[in-house]
Amino acid sequence: MDILVVVARLAQFAAGAILFGTPLFLIYGYRGAPALALPWPRRLWGASAAVLALGALVSLLAQTAVMAGEPAAAFDREMLAIVVGETAFGAAILVRVAAAVLALAFVLRVPAGRGLWGMSSGLGAVALASFAWTGHGAAEPGPAGAIHAAADVLHLLAAGVWLGALMALALLLSTRRTPEPDLPATHAALARFSGIGSLVVAALILTGLVNSWFLVGPTRIFAMTDFAYGWLLLIKLALFVGMLGMAASNRFHLTPALNAALARGQPGLALAELRRSITMEALAGLAVLGLVSVLGVLAPVSAQ
Numbered sequence: 001m002d003i004l005v006v007v008a009r010l011a012q013f014a015a016g017a018i019l020f021g022t023p024l025f026l027i028y029g030y031r032g033a034p035a036l037a038l039p040w041p042r043r044l045w046g047a048s049a050a051v052l053a054l055g056a057l058v059s060l061l062a063q064t065a066v067m068a069g070e071p072a073a074a075f076d077r078e079m080l081a082i083v084v085g086e087t088a089f090g091a092a093i094l095v096r097v098a099a100a101v102l103a104l105a106f107v108l109r110v111p112a113g114r115g116l117w118g119m120s121s122g123l124g125a126v127a128l129a130s131f132a133w134t135g136h137g138a139a140e141p142g143p144a145g146a147i148h149a150a151a152d153v154l155h156l157l158a159a160g161v162w163l164g165a166l167m168a169l170a171l172l173l174s175t176r177r178t179p180e181p182d183l184p185a186t187h188a189a190l191a192r193f194s195g196i197g198s199l200v201v202a203a204l205i206l207t208g209l210v211n212s213w214f215l216v217g218p219t220r221i222f223a224m225t226d227f228a229y230g231w232l233l234l235i236k237l238a239l240f241v242g243m244l245g246m247a248a249s250n251r252f253h254l255t256p257a258l259n260a261a262l263a264r265g266q267p268g269l270a271l272a273e274l275r276r277s278i279t280m281e282a283l284a285g286l287a288v289l290g291l292v293s294v295l296g297v298l299a300p301v302s303a304q
């Protein structure tokens with residue numbers, strides 16, 4: 001059941017980051033007429049909303065079984081009613097399913113444009129924020145718990161901005177997905193994202209430190225390597241540093257190189273290098289989501 005919980009968490013984190021972050025990217029980054037001409041947004045958001053709703057239901061069933069200590073309880077109506085009606089976890093799952101179903105309805109009905117992008121991103125944000133109540137984010141009572149939950153919500157949204165933008169850029173740079181890319185608009189979007197990128201990184205570090213304060217603790221830093229949780233968090237931080245390096249190379253080297261190549265009318269090589277780097281960064285981001293999917297079901301260092 002734990003494996004099912006972890007896989008369902010990963011699917012939901014990825015779908016939530018896409019549903020929040022890619023329409024947002026079409027609002028601040030790749031905007032206007034070129035964005036309206038893109039062939040993939042509706043399918044991508046429809047699939048993300050469906051994965052989010054299904055993943056949340058699987059999480060509910062699997063977590064109910066884990067709470068009851070027996071697999072059969074996953075389908076026990078009374079048990080499910082208690083989890084949904086009497087736990088913060090259950091309430092958060094309900095909010096997430098409602099946001100996902102609404103997003104799916106909008107994606108199927110509302111014409112492409114800033115209205116649809118704003119609504120999809122807003123509902124994606126609600127779904128992402130709900131994770132603070134289905135993991136370690138809201139574990140403490142009182143004011144400390146409120147600070148931790150608020151920091152975790154900001155952490156999730158910052159992660160969604162970064163990973164959602166990477167997903168959009170990977171699709172924009174893919175000749176299969178975007179057969180006729182508007183390269184000047186893509187370059188402009190990369191430059192705008194770089195501007196927002198620094199804010200996102202600062203927010204992730206600050207809120208990550210708050211998370212670490214509660215889940216590792218200032219006096220337990222040197223005990224991290226005694227526990228699986230500690231090792232996984234360290235691996236996550238190493239991946240984060242790697243992503244920072246790739247992001248810096250995109251910003252200060254590959255994006256200016258694309259601009260120069262566009263001016264020469266020969267974007268081929270610069271585009272291929274950028275495509276490779278963005279894909280690697282996105283895969284590292286997916287690996288980070290994989291790690292936090294496991295971290296959320298392990299006992300944190302501070303509790304051991």
Ligand code: HEM
Binds near residue numbers: 163204288289
């Ligand atoms: C690419 C950068 C990062 C991404 C995409 C990311 C993403 C996430 C996500 C999705 C969660 C799960 C939240 C939840 O289940 O409520 C999380 C939790 C966490 N993050 Fe990050 N994060 C990043 C960087 C950082 C950094 C720089 C730090 C530390 C300074 C950090 C520390 C933590 C901690 C301690 C948790 C709690 C894990 C748990 O559930 O027990 N993260 N992160």
